[in-house]
Amino acid sequence: DVKVTQSSRYLVKRTGEKVFLECVQDMDHENMFWYRQDPGLGLRLIYFSYDVKMKEKGDIPEGYSVSREKKERFSLILESASTNQTSMYLCASSLKRDRPHNQPQHFGDGTRLSIL
Amino acid sequence: GESVGLHLPTLSVQEGDNSIINCAYSNSASDYFIWYKQESGKGPQFIIDIRSNMDKRQGQRVTVLLNKTVKHLSLQIAATQPGDSAVYFCAESPRGYNKLIFGAGTRLAVHP
Structure with a gap:
């Protein structure tokens, strides 16, 4: 099975900080994606x-x-x-370079980021 | 658990019944469609996909139907189980666009 691992499940940071979210996939996929997910807005590609x-x-x-x-x-x-960057951040990967959005994307379990 | 949508439409079914989750897509140029399941506190999980040259595709306990005439996609789950309770998203990929367009989702609640 494809495994996409996000380094943190929960993260709390302060306004103005520089924040790093990490994602690793173990299936040699060509494409990787970052989305944010907000209630009522669905998944949006960053x-x-x-x-x-x-x-x-x-x-x-x-x-x-x-x-x-x-x-x-x-x-x-x-x-x-x-x-306004407080959100759930989801990383995904897909296999082939050709038409990266035209094939299954496999997601990690997300990082819930709170900015105070 | 985490909520992925505050006011999602909800489909309630009895355990053992078949479920049908519907999705209207927006772009007639879309040639790839995909269904995801998202359980509370987890990321979306790929269920099944279909390309526009097909009308129907079956997986294990799931079937996706595509009606291009009315731009409608459905996911059928046979013999629904409590573990099927989740939010289900459809997504479309239009030719010429470099993105997947996700729907808002439907919450499936399975009752014993």
């Missing part, structure tokens, strides 16, 4: 990556950046955390 050192903006990239230095690891960075 960034995705189809290769090492490559990234593409999703629907809501503002206030976030990402890093993919190794194939199995995809990091989400909140440059200066704000209270």
Whole structure:
């Protein structure tokens, strides 16, 4: 089975802090994704990556950046955390580079981030 | 547990009955569709997918039906069990768009 592991289940940070969320997948998948999930808004794509050192903006990239230095690891960075970034963050991966959204994405169990 | 949606539509079924969860999708250019199950406190779990060149696809206890004429997708769960209680999402991927578009979800409640 595909395993996508997010480093923290719960995280509490302060406004203005730089926050790192880490995600690792163990199935040699080409593509990795970061979403946030908010009640009433569903899943929204922040960034995705189809290769090492490559990234593409999703629907809501503002206030976030990402890093993919190794194939199995995809990091989400909140440059200066704000209270409106309090949310559930979900990492996902999919297998093939061609049409990364046209194949199953496999999710981690999420990081619930609170910004105080 | 965590709530993924405060006011999601809820489908209540008796254990052992069949469940049908419906989804209307928005884009006639969508050629890939997928269903996810999300239990409280967990990430979405892939259930089944279907491409637009098919009308029906079956998995273990689940069937997905696609009606492109009316842009409708359904997930049928046979012999629903208490462990099926969760929020179910559909998602579509339109040709030419680099994204999956997720629906809001339906909560399935299974009663003994």
